[in-house]
Every structure is written in C-alpha cells, then in structure tokens.
Amino acid sequence: MLRLLLTCEHGGNLIPPAYAPLFQGHEEVLKTHQGYDIGALELYNTLKPIADVGFYAETSRLLVELNRSLHHAKLFSAYTQVLPPTEKERLLEKHYKPYREQVEQMVSDFVSAGRRLLHVAVHTFTPMLDGEERQADIGLLYDPKRKHEQAYSKEWKAALNKADKDLLVRFNYPYLGIADGFPTYLRRKFSADEYVGIELEVNQKFPQQGGARWQEIQALLARTLQEVVLRNRALLSEHGI
Numbered sequence: 001m002l003r004l005l006l007t008c009e010h011g012g013n014l015i016p017p018a019y020a021p022l023f024q025g026h027e028e029v030l031k032t033h034q035g036y037d038i039g040a041l042e043l044y045n046t047l048k049p050i051a052d053v054g055f056y057a058e059t060s061r062l063l064v065e066l067n068r069s070l071h072h073a074k075l076f077s078a079y080t081q082v083l084p085p086t087e088k089e090r091l092l093e094k095h096y097k098p099y100r101e102q103v104e105q106m107v108s109d110f111v112s113a114g115r116r117l118l119h120v121a122v123h124t125f126t127p128m129l130d131g132e133e134r135q136a137d138i139g140l141l142y143d144p145k146r147k148h149e150q151a152y153s154k155e156w157k158a159a160l161n162k163a164d165k166d167l168l169v170r171f172n173y174p175y176l177g178i179a180d181g182f183p184t185y186l187r188r189k190f191s192a193d194e195y196v197g198i199e200l201e202v203n204q205k206f207p208q209q210g211g212a213r214w215q216e217i218q219a220l221l222a223r224t225l226q227e228v229v230l231r232n233r234a235l236l237s238e239h240g241i
Ligand SMILES: [Zn+2]
Pocket: 009, 010, 037, 067, 122, 123, 124
C-alpha cells in the first residue's frame, strides 16, 4: 500500500520571543524569501486533504534550518550562529529535533507496517536569486539513483504538462535532490523501495502575484499528485504490496 506523507519545513517566519533580541533591527528579512518559503504553507494546506499524514513548521528557517542535517554549516543562520553551544543545543532540542524526529518516526511506522511511503516536501523558491532569473515554474527534486523517485517525478511532470503545456516543470532544479535536504537524510535511513522522497519547489512568483493563476496552480498540483498516488497505489496492490 502506498501512503502519502506531506511536509512543509519552511512554512512560516515566526521567531519565539526568547530569540527575538537576535533579530532586533532585522525584522524585514523575516518577511522575505530568506525568512520562509512564501506561499508554501498555503500550498501545503491545499495538498493536505490528499495526504495520509502531514507535518508543517512555522518557525523561521533563520532560527534553525529544518531542511538541513545537524552537521550542515548552515544549520544556524547568521543571526543564531552567534549563540553559545549550550544555547544552540537548547534551540535544537526545542525547535529542530521534535519536528525532524516526529517525521522520521512516522516514516518508520509506515515502513515497518510494510507500506511504501511517498514523501512530498513542499517548498517554494524565489524567482530571482543574485540578480538572475530562475528558469522554471515548478521543480521536482529527487535522487536519480532511486528509480521510484525518478519514475514518480516523471509521471507527475507528465500529468502537469498534459493539463498545462505552458508550465515549465524541471527536474532537480533550482537545486539538486541529492543536496542536504530532509529527504536526503531520510534516504540514508530507508531503502529505495520503502521511501520515495520528492521535494516540490514552486516559483514564488505565483503566490506573490496571487489571484486566479495561483489558485489554478495549487489545484493542478493537488489533482496531478493525487493521480500519481492513486495510479501507483493500484499498481502496488496488484503486486500485493
Ligand atoms: Zn524551502
């Protein structure tokens, strides 16, 4: 049985009061793409009804980066990097580990029940970075070595383009699926048959412009993701999985 897990690591830009002094005078940056993924939580909520389970976070990525592993140099931002080691540990205990661990536990529970899990991590990306315009509407990030991830991503792209041929959908753009995201961490824990991780990246120009087009994009993503899940769920059940 195929199950769908939805997550949203960069859903909000909240800073808990205890850490507010670190951001004093830098409040504006929290409202930009550096503070959170604009539109991601709205998209997550649109996709949520088709998922079996979902987790989202509303603390800012500038507090601690939920989409990075503990060893990553950018786990803490320039604002929180200055904290002494014991304070950093406390921050991780309160605002990083609970989120990461509950998601990992859920994957583990599904997998030990003999199910295959499709994890879609919902993200958005800024249309312009360092003066360059990004050339994609939607990115699907996966590990090319994991054949189910590649196959599901191809099916999803085909379904999106069938419904809207003008939509520019690219694989492993604007980032590589094998970079240090949450799915990359989970791939090391679960086999390619058990865990299928895809990071969905949507251009923030859509939520920024808002209106009918943004609603249309969200509905399209929900419909096509559901198609992919239902088709593969049926295929797996034919094989008794
Ligand atoms: Zn993100």
